[in-house]
Amino acid sequence: MKPIKVLTIAGSDSGGGAGIQADLKTFQELEVFGMSAITAITAQNTLGVQGVYPLSLEAVANQIDSIGTDIGADAVKTGMLFNSEMIQLVCDKIQQYQWDNVVVDPVMIAKGGASLLQEEAVKTMREKLIPLSKVITPNIPEAEALTGKTIQSMEDRQEAAKLLHQLGAQNVVIKGGHDLNSDQVVDLLFDGTEFTTYKSKRIHTNNTHGTGCTFAAAVASQVAKGKTIIDAVGIAQRFVHMSIVNSMQIGSGHGPLNHAAHRTVGVNHNV
Ligand SMILES: Nc1ncnc2c1ncn2[C@@H]1O[C@H](COP(=O)(O)OP(=O)(O)O)[C@@H](O)[C@H]1O
Numbered sequence: 195m196k197p198i199k200v201l202t203i204a205g206s207d208s209g210g211g212a213g214i215q216a217d218l219k220t221f222q223e224l225e226v227f228g229m230s231a232i233t234a235i236t237a238q239n240t241l242g243v244q245g246v247y248p249l250s251l252e253a254v255a256n257q258i259d260s261i262g263t264d265i266g267a268d269a270v271k272t273g274m275l276f277n278s279e280m281i282q283l284v285c286d287k288i289q290q291y292q293w294d295n296v297v298v299d300p301v302m303i304a305k306g307g308a309s310l311l312q313e314e315a316v317k318t319m320r321e322k323l324i325p326l327s328k329v330i331t332p333n334i335p336e337a338e339a340l341t342g343k344t345i346q347s348m349e350d351r352q353e354a355a356k357l358l359h360q361l362g363a364q365n366v367v368i369k370g371g372h373d374l375n376s377d378q379v380v381d382l383l384f385d386g387t388e389f390t391t392y393k394s395k396r397i398h399t400n401n402t403h404g405t406g407c408t409f410a411a412a413v414a415s416q417v418a419k420g421k422t423i424i425d426a427v428g429i430a431q432r433f434v435h436m437s438i439v440n441s442m443q444i445g446s447g448h449g450p451l452n453h454a455a456h457r458t459v460g461v462n463h464n465v
């Protein structure tokens with residue numbers, strides 16, 4: 195069988211819970227071949243981010259070229275891109291290699307509050323990267339920053355999703371982890387025509403470090419396999435849910451997910 199290959203362009207999390215590490219664990223568990231281009235190294239653990247060390251544009255370009263000129267990718271996922279120049283470079287490479295299965299997780303701020311994207315880069319994200327995306331997966335604060343609108347209700351979220359679609363994203367998922375008003379977590383998909391909501395029980399836990407990265411990596415792996423976006427988002431939500439429910443106690447702050455949970459608990463990720 196032809197191997198399915200997925201590239202993540204993102205930051206490294208030394209604590210192993212988010213970023214490149216979460217992406218590669220997710221790819222492996224969802225049975226696609228994972229590859230990475232690292233944009234920045236973070237010194238990070240469950241308590242927060244202790245340091246951010248961006249790589250040079252040359253180092254990032256070279257990593258992407260190594261993959262583009264030899265291995266290729268059935269889908270590309272972007273995470274922490276740090277600044278405007280890095281976003282522009284990633285856009286150029288996506289166009290150069292004609293990658294069209296692009297899942298953009300517009301990472302801005304780590305759960306502990308540390309900035310992972312310079313503020314002026316939001317404009318580049320909006321104008322350059324979003325138009326190249328098959329799916330964009332902001333959380334609520336990221337959707338607010340990208341649209342300039344406050345999101346309180348589901349109607350607000352639908353309006354924001356429409357605006358992000360107008361900016362050129364083919365599909366928009368506004369994730370609901372940050373909507374603490376409800377006992378449910380509701381992720382909202384807009385495909386340009388219809389809204390689809392995905393509901394799961396909110397788990398009351400501190401172990402949510404890396405949920406966004408894991409979610410977008412799971413969507414990318416399913417898109418690479420040729421699943422519809424509607425199915426891909428459902429599979430991703432269930433995979434994240436399972437990985438939070440069965441998280442391990444690692445570190446003394448916001449702990450990581452257990453990406454291998456589905457092996458013992460059983461989740462049909464091919465539905
Ligand atoms: N406490 C929770 N219980 C269950 N699912 C959650 C919880 N927090 C987040 N999720 C799920 O994790 C994914 C990422 O959501 P979110 O927290 O909004 O993004 P981010 O990690 O980018 O801030 C979504 O699919 C969401 O449904």
Ligand SMILES: Cc1ncc(COP(=O)(O)O)c(N)n1
Nearest residue numbers: 205212213304404405406407
């Ligand atoms: C290198 C890196 N990239 C992304 C995140 C966001 O993580 P989350 O998935 O919890 O929003 C992070 N904390 N570190």
